[in-house]
Amino acid sequence: MTAPARKQRRQVVLLRPVPGQTVIHDLWAGSKLLIVAGIGVLLTFYPGWVPIGAVGMLVVMAAALARIPRGVLPSVPRWLWFLLALGALTATFAGGSPVIALGSVDIGLGGLLNFLRITALSIVLLGLGAMVSWTTNVAEIAPAVATLGRPLRPLRVPVDDWAVTVSLALRAFPMLIDEFRVLYAARQLRPKDVDATRRARRSRWASEVIDLMAAAITVALRRADEMGDAITARGGAGQISAAPTRPKRRDWVTFAVVVAVCGAALALELTVLGTSGTRG
């Protein structure tokens, strides 16, 4: 979060694309959302090494095309490394095939490989989502939702209402985060409560949480009231974008590449290089 850290940690910047104007930046936001959704489905059904590797390759390729510098990655806290090492260690002790011989010791790598696979799966999925937020201007998200949802309209799904709400939520989000920063800072400035009797101390944590929540909600309600006025002043909802973008040729090319890579990976997974579902 952007809350001022006590230590100098690398701050996470929210909802702002990496500066630049590359092929990936220029892709239609809807394409990116569709591709991410499609790949997500593929990986939940077939979390084998080959699909994970293929998607990982796609992510790295896209990152290179979009000229994403290494600086975007948030610093990984030490406790996370520790947890990963602990998980890897216990998984190694589980043994299992395949077994390799290191000198006189036989080490079964089955458990470790499973652990690594689930870790790789999480990292690839995170990277996939991150690629969308690093290369997409938030202003393009809501119009894309409206376009993508168009097939649902005959089913009386209020897609346009959703798109408007998405655009407004994306507008309100940074303002709320700023207000939370102030709330958090104001809380830091306060001294310890002196009324903490034993009974009070027990309920103090709870009432503290309620106090903070009440302050946050009060601020949010005020924002919402003002925003409602602003919408009324515009005569209600209508257009949300001055220049709605549509899929262009580069989007179809991208789709073709993604489908080809994922299709090949799936075919390999189901035939010669299958890793998942060994017990199934």
Next chain:
Amino acid sequence: MTSAGPESAPPRTGSLQPVEFAQAAVMAALCAAIAIIAVVVPFAAGLSLLGTVPMGLLAYRYRLRVLIAATVAGGLVAFLIAGMGGFMTVLNCAYIGGLTGIVKRRGRGTPTVIAAALVAGALFGAATVVALAVLTRLRHLMFESVTANITGLAAILARIPGMKGAAERLKADFATALDHWPYLFFVIGVFSITFVSLVGWWALSRVMSRLLGVPDVHKLESSTDTGPIVPVPLQLNDVRFRYPTSDHDALGPVSLSVQPGEHLAVTGANGSGKTTLMLVLSGREPTSGTVERPGAVGLGKLGGTAVVMQHPESQVLGTRVADDVVWGLPPGTATNVSQLLSEVGLDGLAERDTGGLSGGELQRLAVAAALAREPALLIADEVTSMVDQEGREGLMSVLSGLTRRHRTSLVHITHYNDEADAADRTVNLTGNAADNTRMVETTEAPSATPAVDHPRGAPVLEINGVSHEYGSGTPWAKTALTDLDFAVHEGDGVLIHGLNGSGKSTLAWIMAGLTMPTAGSCLLDGTPVSDQVGAVAISFQAARLQLMRSHVALEIASSAGFSMYDQAKVTEALITVGLDPTLAARRIDQLSGGQMRRVVLAGLLARSPRVLILDEPLAGLDAASQRGLLRLLVELRRRKGLTVVVISHDFAGLEELCPRILHLQDGVLATAPTAAGELS
């Protein structure tokens, strides 16, 4: 009242109304923010329990359609930042929040919540089991991975003497549990949903009881009149307006006319009903008197009435400048965005994010959005009151020629006398508030005093070579401050003046120890101020955010650090800031803006801070409250030797409180001009 009961006015069917859109969007953003923190920040997962509160509130006050729209929006925002985990958290919050909110709306109690949660939990558990049954490969991967960790743990345990039995048990029990996984996941589903529902129910009830006094600041209402849209010429005859909960007229009696194409200025002191007049002009029915128009008001419609309001930030609805201009126009309307932007002096900014604009730029953008509707009547309601001097001049030059460039009547409501000069005609509202008769004059920027003034006492706060950069090491790195050097002395009164984006707020946070500068140091009495957070008091611009307790006495006691039973101290603190001690029993949300700011000060001053920092202390206050607060601060500084640092984009009336002025421009202290004036 905002939350006294379920909203009844909006229709229960059809597309979302403006209020419903806004509530859905803001609550979605709130829920997403909570979900993101819960997912991203380590050990904060429990926080996601609170995400049910905004969704519950939404389900309580509005129809299901609003909740669903908020779920979609919140889920998408959370997904963009925190991935699938964020999305699933928002989904869960909406599921459980919706349940508790609807139970609350039906007026039922805890037993109903438990029953409903058991059913919802069973559904959730069943859905989980079905999903895992379908996703065979993912299930095997997960189970095998966890099994590997458990088996490995058992293998390590087995090497410890005497633990062999326990290790075997652990392995066997885990295997048995996994063999019966459908039951396991079903039971976990039921239990977790029931538990979260109960926590959510408790939090929702507690928060809602706190929200009873929150005033509803929503003012405008959509026009309901039909027929051709012709808002002008407009004739008001003896119009009076009284708010439903009030016992006196907020406006009137007033009679005035607005002719097509004229520029009319409406002046008047605070409390004379200027904003209420805006409401009547934009279509609210007056309590008495008549309003004559040839046709419908058409608020926000093409060729109708457009309104530009006071708050720069909350009027802008698009995240990109060009999108904001067209926001809300009927689908298919063609707009010449670049021409409109160049008319208001925002050429070439069409692709910029609205988040990075200054107050003045935001207001000019709001004017462009209003002009996109080619209104017959444009109402500007105190549009300059929250922007800096430069922004004010820019806005006035846009407004003054408007009636010549467009076929529109302009009603400019203002409390600045000099702004009325550009109008063809001026109407002065006398109003009912006798004590608020003086108008505000804008003040010219005085020149900066030399940084090395005659120090009155020892240096308290020393800023040595301070630089600050946001997002260091990322592609978004942005320098806020560069190499600042100055000291604040005992008993000093310093004004740090700068325009929007000059880095003055960052500087305030650094001086209060809330932000560590990326380079240099900020020392309080010789030690870094970031090690003694709280020793330097800071009053933020948004006073409401600093008031956390429900009542004034509780708030002061808590922020000052004494017992809430110590009435004498609370009374003393209230008297110090010039508030009536009877206010102690008042609810925070019943205070006016000026009173809130004083209550914050009472809490801060009771701890005898070494330095008091005030961030835009006068913003949003009416003229009388501004004068009163300034008098109080001047008095405190003189009598108690309080060291004061004011951060502001304005100068008006601050000369006495802050004899020393530092100009901050683009993160650099402007060099002191040679003509330094006669200040001591």
